[in-house]
Amino acid sequence: MHREHEVHVVMTPHATRLIAPATFAALTGNPVTTDVFDEPQPGQITHIRLAQDADLILIAPATSHTIARLALGLADDMLTTLALATRAPILVAPAMNPAMWTHPATQAHVQTLQTRGVEFIDPTYGVMACGDEGWGKIADTPTIIEAVERRLKRSKELAGIHVLVTAGPTCEPIDPVRFIGNRSSGKMGYAIAQAALERGGEVTLISGPTALEPPAGARFIRVQTAEQMLQAVQEHFDGCDVFISVAAVADYRPDRVYPLKRKRSERAWTLRLVPNPDILGTVAPSKGHRLLIGFAAETDKALEHARKKLLRKGLDLIAVNDVLAPESGFEVDTNRLTLIYADGRIEPLPLLPKRVAAQRLIDAVVELWRARTGRSNSSDLSDAFNAP
Numbered sequence: 001m002h003r004e005h006e007v008h009v010v011m012t013p014h015a016t017r018l019i020a021p022a023t024f025a026a027l028t029g030n031p032v033t034t035d036v037f038d039e040p041q042p043g044q045i046t047h048i049r050l051a052q053d054a055d056l057i058l059i060a061p062a063t064s065h066t067i068a069r070l071a072l073g074l075a076d077d078m079l080t081t082l083a084l085a086t087r088a089p090i091l092v093a094p095a096m097n098p099a100m101w102t103h104p105a106t107q108a109h110v111q112t113l114q115t116r117g118v119e120f121i122d123p124t125y126g127v128m129a130c131g132d133e134g135w136g137k138i139a140d141t142p143t144i145i146e147a148v149e150r151r152l153k154r155s156k157e158l159a160g161i162h163v164l165v166t167a168g169p170t171c172e173p174i175d176p177v178r179f180i181g182n183r184s185s186g187k188m189g190y191a192i193a194q195a196a197l198e199r200g201g202e203v204t205l206i207s208g209p210t211a212l213e214p215p216a217g218a219r220f221i222r223v224q225t226a227e228q229m230l231q232a233v234q235e236h237f238d239g240c241d242v243f244i245s246v247a248a249v250a251d252y253r254p255d256r257v258y259p260l261k262r263k264r265s266e267r268a269w270t271l272r273l274v275p276n277p278d279i280l281g282t283v284a285p286s287k288g289h290r291l292l293i294g295f296a297a298e299t300d301k302a303l304e305h306a307r308k309k310l311l312r313k314g315l316d317l318i319a320v321n322d323v324l325a326p327e328s329g330f331e332v333d334t335n336r337l338t339l340i341y342a343d344g345r346i347e348p349l350p351l352l353p354k355r356v357a358a359q360r361l362i363d364a365v366v367e368l369w370r371a372r373t374g375r376s377n378s379s380d381l382s383d384a385f386n387a388p
Contacts, residue, residue: 003262005152006030008050010078017129021076036078047078051085059083060121063140064106071109087216088236089198093121093144098134115333115353119270121147157366158201164240165193166233166279167209170226173251174271177261182248183330186210188295189246189387193218196244199362204240208247226276228248237283237290242365244293245280248330252276284313285387291368293361296320297329305377306340316342316368319361327351339364 009024011034021032031038039046058080061065066079070092075081079351083090092113100106102124110120121144127135139147147203167189171179192214193205203218206229214220221236223229226249237243262269280294294315296306299322306320319337323329328336328351335357339347341364349360 008054010034010050011346012079014063014075030127030382031243033078036081038078040162046312047081052087054082054086054088055155055171057083057086057088057090058093058148059090060093060144060145061093064094064096064100064103067094067106068109068287071112071137089155090118090145091151092118093138093147094123094136095121095138096136097130098132098136101136102134105305108131110322115326115355117194117355117359119147119151120194144186156200158196158199158362161201161242161369162240163193163196163203163242163244164206164233164236165189165196165203165231165244166168166249168210168212169248170208170229170250170276171224172226172250172276173224173257174254175258180250180253180273181209182250184208184248184283187333187354188358189244190215191354192244192246192361194355195358195362196242196365198359199366201242203323206247207237208249226253229336230277230279230282231375233248233279233283237286237350240290242291242293243280243283244361244365246295248297249279250276280315281313284315287314291316291365291372293365294318297323299324303338303346304342310340310342317364337368341368 008030009028010031011021013034016034021034024123027033033046033050036047041049065076069076069080073084073312075084084310094101107292114120121139123135124137124139125135127133128136128285155381163238168186169182169184171181173179189207190210190212194201196203197215197217203215204221205214205218206221206223207214208223208229223232227308229247229249244362253276255272276328282291284292292313292315293329294309294313294317296302296309296318298320302320302322310318319338320340321328321335325336328333333352333354335354337352337357339349339361341347347364349357352360
């Protein structure tokens with residue numbers, strides 16, 4: 001035990017040539033696993049048990065070889081198998097020769113892992129064992145411990161808080177084979193649901209049709225149309241503390257659905273469209289204690305339109321992006337959001353992977369909670385919201 005944390009050590013074969021596993025076993029009071037087939041507790045698959053039980057995985061020191069294997073999704077030893085099987089946050093503390101750390105291949109692998117949410121404790125400048133000097137020396141122990149403590153604290157910031165998220169497009173049927181929809185992939189909404197889970201939130205994700213795997217641990221509800229999404233939101237709104245409306249809901253639907261496929265013909269076909277319900281606008285009057293977060297995908301006058309939407313619906317925060325901007329918006333893995341707060345603050349974010357942009361949005365949500373309640377930790381926040 002260290003600072004009330006239970007520590008389990010996993011070692012690669014090369015690591016055992018530097019430090020004997022018995023040393024870590026004595027320090028932690030737990031068996032050290034070095035092979036994917038190790039089963040200290042009979043009947044339990046060790047790498048799955050450790051992956052599911054972990055609150056955080058720290059890889060320190062991490063060599064360039066280990067970083068490359070993690071980025072490629074290899075699972076050829078106990079460490080990489082554990083990393084691939086876990087849903088826990090992963091911290092990596094690199095340690096290697098400066099030339100290896102700055103090599104484009106290593107940096108590309110680092111960026112790949114960061115895109116997936118892996119966090120790095122940057123190496124420092126110093127003299128290496130080989131005598132070379134430069135960036136690549138592992139961060140000092142107090143820095144690593146502080147990073148671990150900070151990440152574990154983040155994992156509890158939303159403990160006891162129910163976060164309701166909508167994501168993806170809606171598809172409005174024309175006939176059994178055709179529909180009106182949009183180009184939303186759902187990636188932004190799913191990333192926000194995942195980020196809220198990683199902060200300890202109780203997450204309900206209501207999603208239109210996507211090709212994405214639902215985040216593990218979220219209550220997942222799949223819908224097709226805007227009316228179905230509204231019904232699902234209304235069923236879960238009373239029990240939520242935060243509603244983050246990310247879905248790109250179709251504004252219109254056909255006024256009738258043909259029961260059979262309409263055959264191709266030379267005649268023109270006119271469809272009459274009617275407005276869909278405004279989901280966020282429908283539930284906003286029942287806001288109560290909740291935080292309401294909206295999204296605005298715009299093609300012109302983005303900030304102006306987003307401000308009007310925020311004021312009209314009484315939102316606490318709105319995230320706006322220009323879907324015509326390169327590498328931003330629909331069908332891509334990156335986004336460039338601008339956060340507009342109810343108090344008038346504007347926070348433009350740089351172009352970020354959607355997973356990282358989602359984490360920044362959840363940072364803003366936590367900030368809003370703390371400002372509203374005047375409390376500094378998640379348990380106090382939960383108590384404040386659930387108080388009569």
